[in-house]
Amino acid sequence: MNSPADSVGIVTPQVARFGQPLTLACGRELPEYELVYETYGELNAQRSNAVLICHALSGHHHAAGYHSEEDKRPGWWDECIGPGKPIDTNRFFVVSLNNIGGCHGSTGPSSTNPETGRPWGPDFPPLRARDWVHSQARLADYLGIECWAAVIGGSLGGMQAMRWSLEYPDRLRHCIVIAAAMKLTAQNLAFNEVARQAILSDPDFAEGYYQERDTLPAQGLALARMVGHITYLSDDAMANKFGRDLRSGTLEQGDEGQVEFQVQSYLRYQGSQFSGSFDANTYILMTRALDYFDLAREYDNDPVAAFSHARCSFLVISFTTDWRFSPERSREIVDALIAADRPVTYADIAADEGHDAFLLPIPRYLDVFHAYMKRVGEEP
Amino acid sequence: MNSPADSVGIVTPQVARFGQPLTLACGRELPEYELVYETYGELNAQRSNAVLICHALSGHHHAAGYHSEEDKRPGWWDECIGPGKPIDTNRFFVVSLNNIGGCHGSTGPSSTNPETGRPWGPDFPPLRARDWVHSQARLADYLGIECWAAVIGGSLGGMQAMRWSLEYPDRLRHCIVIAAAMKLTAQNLAFNEVARQAILSDPDFAEGYYQERDTLPAQGLALARMVGHITYLSDDAMANKFGRDLRSGTLEQGDEGQVEFQVQSYLRYQGSQFSGSFDANTYILMTRALDYFDLAREYDNDPVAAFSHARCSFLVISFTTDWRFSPERSREIVDALIAADRPVTYADIAADEGHDAFLLPIPRYLDVFHAYMKRVGEEP
Numbered sequence: 001m002n003s004p005a006d007s008v009g010i011v012t013p014q015v016a017r018f019g020q021p022l023t024l025a026c027g028r029e030l031p032e033y034e035l036v037y038e039t040y041g042e043l044n045a046q047r048s049n050a051v052l053i054c055h056a057l058s059g060h061h062h063a064a065g066y067h068s069e070e071d072k073r074p075g076w077w078d079e080c081i082g083p084g085k086p087i088d089t090n091r092f093f094v095v096s097l098n099n100i101g102g103c104h105g106s107t108g109p110s111s112t113n114p115e116t117g118r119p120w121g122p123d124f125p126p127l128r129a130r131d132w133v134h135s136q137a138r139l140a141d142y143l144g145i146e147c148w149a150a151v152i153g154g155s156l157g158g159m160q161a162m163r164w165s166l167e168y169p170d171r172l173r174h175c176i177v178i179a180a181a182m183k184l185t186a187q188n189l190a191f192n193e194v195a196r197q198a199i200l201s202d203p204d205f206a207e208g209y210y211q212e213r214d215t216l217p218a219q220g221l222a223l224a225r226m227v228g229h230i231t232y233l234s235d236d237a238m239a240n241k242f243g244r245d246l247r248s249g250t251l252e253q254g255d256e257g258q259v260e261f262q263v264q265s266y267l268r269y270q271g272s273q274f275s276g277s278f279d280a281n282t283y284i285l286m287t288r289a290l291d292y293f294d295l296a297r298e299y300d301n302d303p304v305a306a307f308s309h310a311r312c313s314f315l316v317i318s319f320t321t322d323w324r325f326s327p328e329r330s331r332e333i334v335d336a337l338i339a340a341d342r343p344v345t346y347a348d349i350a351a352d353e354g355h356d357a358f359l360l361p362i363p364r365y366l367d368v369f370h371a372y373m374k375r376v377g378e379e380p
Numbered sequence: 381m382n383s384p385a386d387s388v389g390i391v392t393p394q395v396a397r398f399g400q401p402l403t404l405a406c407g408r409e410l411p412e413y414e415l416v417y418e419t420y421g422e423l424n425a426q427r428s429n430a431v432l433i434c435h436a437l438s439g440h441h442h443a444a445g446y447h448s449e450e451d452k453r454p455g456w457w458d459e460c461i462g463p464g465k466p467i468d469t470n471r472f473f474v475v476s477l478n479n480i481g482g483c484h485g486s487t488g489p490s491s492t493n494p495e496t497g498r499p500w501g502p503d504f505p506p507l508r509a510r511d512w513v514h515s516q517a518r519l520a521d522y523l524g525i526e527c528w529a530a531v532i533g534g535s536l537g538g539m540q541a542m543r544w545s546l547e548y549p550d551r552l553r554h555c556i557v558i559a560a561a562m563k564l565t566a567q568n569l570a571f572n573e574v575a576r577q578a579i580l581s582d583p584d585f586a587e588g589y590y591q592e593r594d595t596l597p598a599q600g601l602a603l604a605r606m607v608g609h610i611t612y613l614s615d616d617a618m619a620n621k622f623g624r625d626l627r628s629g630t631l632e633q634g635d636e637g638q639v640e641f642q643v644q645s646y647l648r649y650q651g652s653q654f655s656g657s658f659d660a661n662t663y664i665l666m667t668r669a670l671d672y673f674d675l676a677r678e679y680d681n682d683p684v685a686a687f688s689h690a691r692c693s694f695l696v697i698s699f700t701t702d703w704r705f706s707p708e709r710s711r712e713i714v715d716a717l718i719a720a721d722r723p724v725t726y727a728d729i730a731a732d733e734g735h736d737a738f739l740l741p742i743p744r745y746l747d748v749f750h751a752y753m754k755r756v757g758e759e760p
Contacts, residue, residue, distance in 0.1 A: 186618035186643045187610065193644040194606045197651075201599040203583060219581040226574045227607065230567065235703075238566035244674070251677055261671065263566045264573040271577075291641065294624070297631055323615075 006082045007074060008040040008065035008089050013105065016142050022100075022135060025128040031114055035139055036105030037061050037097035040081060041089035043145075049377065050145045051087060052136060052172075053077065053096040054153035054160035057228070057286050058278060060104035063096040064089075079361045086369035091377040092149065097139060099132045101286065103279030110211060110279050122208025122281055129156070129293050133163045137171065150174035150376050154358035155325065156286070159293050162333070165310040166295075174376050175310070176369075178317045179358040181329035182295040182303055182336070188324065191231055192287040195224035199280050208281050217280045222271030224283060229270050234321035234354030238263060296336075303336035313343040315372045317365065319357040320350050345372060386462045387454060388420040388445035388469050393485065396522050402480075402515060405508040411494055415519055416485030417441050417477035420461060421469035423525075429757065430525045431467060432516060432552075433457065433476040434533035434540035437608070437666050438658060440484035443476040444469075459741040466749035471757040472529065477519060479512045481666065483659030490591060490659050502588025502661055509536070509673050513543045517551065530554035530756055534738035535705065536666070539673050542713070545690035546675075554756050555690070556749075558697045559738040561709035562675040562683055562716070568704065571611055572667040575604035579660050588661050597660045602651030604663060609650050614701035614734030618643060676716075683716035693723040695752045697745065699737040700730050725752060 003009045013036050021029040038061050043050060053063050055076075064081035066074055081087045081094055098106040101124065109124040140148065151172045153161040158180025165175040184192070199205055202220030206213045233241075242263035249259035299306040314337050318330035327348045337344040347368045351357040357365065383389045393416050401409040418441050423430060433443050435456075444461035446454055461467045461474055478486040481504065489504040520528065531552045533541040538560025545555045564572070579585055582600030586593045613621075622643035629639035679686040694717050698710035707728045717724040727748045731737040737745065 183624060185615055186622040186624065186641075187613075187615040189622075189624070189641050189643050190606075190610045190618060190647055193641075193647055194603065194610065197606065197648065198578065198603055201603065202581075223574065223578055223581065223603070226570075226577065230570045230574070233567075235565055235567045238570060242566040242569075244563065244566065244569070251672060251674060259672070261566075261569050261573075263569050267570055267573055268577065292631060292639070294631060 003066055006084050007078065008082050010068065011038050011040065011062075011065040011075075012067075013038050013061055015105070016139055018135075018138055018142075020138075022131070022138070024125050024131045026126050028125040030100065030107070030125060033100050033107035033135065034105075035097050035100065035107075035135065037095060037139065038063065038065075038075075040064050040094040040096075041092050043093040043143075047145055048147070048149060049091065050093045050095060050140075050143070050148055051150040051152055052140070052148050053081070053087075053094060054132070054136070054151065054157035055096070055099065056153070056155035056157045057290065058274070058283075059157065060102060061096050061098040061106075062104070064094070076359065079359065080366070080369065086366055086373050087152065088370075088373065088377065092373075095139070095143065095145075097136065100135050101127045101132075101282060101289075103282040108279065109208075109281030109285065119211045121211055124281060124285065127285060127289050129159050129163045129289055130167060132160050133167050136160070136164075137168055140171065146171065148172040149379075150176055150373070152176040152178075153180070154178040155180055155355065156290055156293075159290075159295070162295055165312050165314070166306060169309055169311040172312045173379065174315065175312045176315045176317075176372070177330075177333060179319060179322055179325050179330075179355055180333070181325040182333055183293060184291055189291055191227055192291055195227050196284050196287055198223035198227065199284060205280060208284075210280065216275075218272070218275040221275035221278060221280050221283060222268070225274035225278075226267045226271040229267060231324045232355045234323065234352060236321060237353045237356070240352060242266065303332065304339040307336050307340035307342055310340070310342055314345070315369075316344060316346045317358070317368065318348045319354070319365075320348060321352055322355045322357065324355040383446060386464050387458065388462050390448065391418050391420065391442075391445040391455075392447075393418050393441055395485070396519055398515075398518055398522075400518075402511070402518070404505050404511045406506050408505040410480065410487070410505060413480050413487035413515065414485075415477050415480065415487075415515065417475060417519065418443065418445075418455075420444050420474040420476075421472050423473040423523075427525055428527070428529060429471065430473045430475060430520075430523070430528055431530040431532055432520070432528050433461070433467075433474060434512070434516070434531065434537035435476070435479065436533070436535035436537045437670065438654070438663075439537065440482060441476050441478040441486075442484070444474070457739065459739065460746070460749065466746055466753050467532065468750075468753065468757065472753075475519070475523065475525075477516065480515050481507045481512075481662060481669075483662040488659065489588075489661030489665065499591045501591055504661065504665065507665060507669050509539050509543045509669055510547060512540050512669075513547050516540070516544075517548055520551065526551065528552040529759075530556055530753070532556040532558075533560070534558040535560055535735065536670055536673075539670075539675070542675055545692050545694070546686060549689055549691040552692045553759065554695065555692045556695045556697075556752070557710075557713060559699060559702055559705050559710075559735055560713070561705040562713055563673060563677075564671055569671055571607055572671055575607050576664050576667055578603035578607065579664060585660060590660065596655075598652070598655040601655035601658060601660050601663060602648070605654035605658075606647045606651040609647060611704045612735045614703065614732060616701055617733045617736070620732060622646065683712065684719040687716050687720035687722055690720070690722055694725070695749075696724060696726045697738075697748065698728045699734070699745075700728060701732055702735045702737065704735040
C-alpha cells in the first residue's frame with residue numbers, strides 16, 4: 001500500500017516515561033506513568049509551531065497516518081491532519097497522545113500497579129479532564145514545548161482544550177473546541193449511566209477485576225457502545241444510512257427470528273467490534289470524567305468568570321444535527337467567551353451526521369478549520 | 381382512602397375466555413386465549429357509547445380508578461378517564477384490556493402453553509399490532525359492541541387505533557391517535573435493539589426459559605427500561621427535573637464512588653421497579669411488534685392508499701418535545717388522512733415532557749381531547 005499524497009504516511013508511536021508522581025484532582029497520586037504519543041510534521045527552530053490533539057471518549061494517540069504498509073485504515077482524525085489538511089503537517093508539529101486512564105498504551109486500568117504488581121483494574125484512580133491536561137503539560141515539557149500554537153479537541157477532547165485555556169493560560173495561543181459543551185446535560189448523564197450499568201451488570205465484569213480473572217465483559221461493553229453510538233448519529237443520518245431496510249427476512253414473514261433490520265445488525269457489529277478493542281474499566285473512567293466535567297463549577301458556576309482567566313483565542317465549531325452536544329451548548333461557550341472579552345470565531349456547520357460529523361470530511365467544516373489554522377500558522 | 385370525585389373509584393378486572401383459535405399474522409394459531417379487561421361507565425341501550433383504550437408498550441388493562449381502598453396509585457391513564465375527564469365516564473362506556481402477549485393477566489409468554497403444559501416463554505408466537513386488533517374485535521363481539529364510538533391509544537396504542545381504522549372500517553366512528561407514528565424510524569429501531577440486547581445478553585434470561593429455570597433477567601430488563609425511559613423524556617424535561625443535581629457526594633470530592641447524580645439514581649430506580657413487575661419475553665415481543673408496525677406496507681407503502689380504506693374520523697395529537705414519535709411523524713399521518721379525504725383534527729401540544737406528555741395532565745392537551753370527545757358523545 002502507498003499512502004495517499006496528503007497522508008502523513010507511516011508513523012511510529014513513541015513512549016514518554018514520567019517518574020514524578022502526578023497529584024490528581026481526587027487527591028490521590030499516580031506514582032509514575034507512561035504516555036504513548038505520535039508526532040506528525042517537524043518542530044520548528046523557535047518551537048512555536050506545535051499543536052496538541054486531545055482525544056475523545058474512545059480515541060487514542062493514533063490520529064493520523066498508518067502504522068504499517070499493511071494498515072488498512074488511517075488514524076481516527078486523518079481527515080483533518082496531514083499535508084495540506086486543516087492541521088497542516090507542512091506547517092505544524094502535531095502531538096497526539098493517548099491519555100492516562102486509556103487503554104491504548106498509556107498508563108491506565110490495564111497497566112500494572114507498581115505497588116501491587118497486579119493490574120490496576122477498577123482501583124485505578126478516578127480522573128478529571130484537568131488531570132489529563134496536567135499530564136499533557138508534562139508531555140509538553142518533555143518535548144520542550146513552552147507554548148502550543150493550538151490545543152485542539154472534539155467532544156471530550158474539546159473539554160480538555162477548554163480546561164487547558166484555564167489551567168495554563170500562557171501555554172497556548174489558540175484553543176479549538178469542536179462539538180463540545182461546558183458540562184453534560186441530564187440526558188447526557190443518563191445515557192452515560194446506562195452505558196456504565198450495562199458494563200457493571202455483566203457478570204464477566206467481575207467488579208472490574210476481569211483481567212485477573214481472565215474474563216472479559218464483552219456483552220456489557222458492546223451494549224455500552226451501542227447506546228453511545230446511537231447518540232453519535234443523528235436521527236436523519238440513521239434514516240439516510242439505513243432507513244427501515246432489512247438485512248434478512250421479509251416483513252411478510254411473521255417469524256421475527258428471521259427478520260432483521262440493517263440498523264440493528266450494524267449496531268450489534270459496532271458493539272462487538274468495540275468490545276474486542278477497548279477496556280471496560282477505561283470506558284467507565286472516561287464516562288465518569290465526562291459526567292464530572294463542569295468548566296465553571298469552581299468559578300461560582302459563572303462561565304464568564306471562568307473564561308476571564310483565559311489568554312488565548314478560540315475557535316468553536318458545532319454541527320446542526322449534533323444532539324449529543326448540540327449547537328446550543330457551543331453557543332453557550334461562545335456567549336461566555338464574548339462576555340469575557342476573549343477573541344472567538346464560531347461556526348455552526350450544517351451537517352446531517354450528528355455528533356460524528358467532527359470526524360468526517362464535511363467541506364465547510366474543513367474549510368473553516370483550515371482557514372483558521374492557516375492564520376494560526378502565519379502568526380509571527 | 382376515598383377516591384377523588386373525578387375518579388371512576390374502585391374497579392375490578394374481569395376475564396374473557398376465547399376458545400376459538402386466533403390465526404396470527406405470522407401464520408401460527410393461538411389455540412385459545414384469555415383477555416383481562418376493565419370497564420368504566422355504563423353501556424347505553426343503543427350500545428353506541430363504547431370506547432376502546434389500546435395500551436402502549438408497558439401498559440395494561442388498569443387504565444383508571446383503583447383496585448382497592450389501599451391502592452396508592454390509580455390506573456395509568458386516570459388523568460384522561462373518569463367523570464368529567466376527556467374520556468368522560470358519565471358519557472362513555474370505556475373498555476380497557478391487557479393485550480395478548482402481555483404480562484398482566486391476558487394470555488402471554490408467562491401463561492401455560494396448553495400443548496406442553498409448560499409456560500410459553502420465548503415460544504409464544506410473535507405478534508403484530510393487527511393481531512391485537514383482531515383479538516380486541518373478538519372482545520367487542522363478546523361485549524356486544526358492534527361499533528366503537530372511538531378507538532383510542534397513545535404511542536403503540538395509537539398504532540393499534542390506526543390499524544383498527546383499516547381492519548374494521550365499519551366498527552369505529554372515531555380513531556384517536558396520540559403521540560404515535562405510521563412506522564418506526566431507524567433511530568427508534570436502534571433503541572429497541574439495544575433494549576432487547578440488554579435482555580438477551582443477561583445470563584439469567586436463559587434464552588427466554590427463565591421462568592422454568594426459576595431465574596429472572598432483572599438486570600437486563602432494568603437496562604432495557606432505562607434506555608426506553610430516556611427516550612420517553614425530553615432533554616428539557618430531564619434538565620428541569622434533575623439538571624446536574626447530586627444525590628450524594630460533592631463534585632469537589634474526587635472519588636466517583638461517592639458522587640451520584642439525581643438523574644442516574646432515578647433511572648436506576650425506574651429500571652429496577654420495572655424489572656420487578658414486567659415480563660422480559662413480553663418486552664421483547666412488544667418491541668418487535670413496534671419494530672414491524674408499518675401502517676402502509678401492504679398498501680404499496682402509500683399511506684394515502686392505506687387510509688382511503690378508513691371510514692372513521694380522526695383526532696391526531698402530538699407533543700412538541702416528543703423525540704420518540706416526533707410531531708413530524710404525526711403530521712405525516714395528518715397529511716395522509718387529508719390526502720385520503722378523511723375528516724381529521726390535529727393538535728400539536730406545546731409541552732416540555734417529551735413522549736411521556738400523553739400520560740400527563742397538560743391543560744391544552746386535556747382541553748383539546750375533552751372537546752373532541754364531547755362532540756363524539758353528542759353524536760346521534
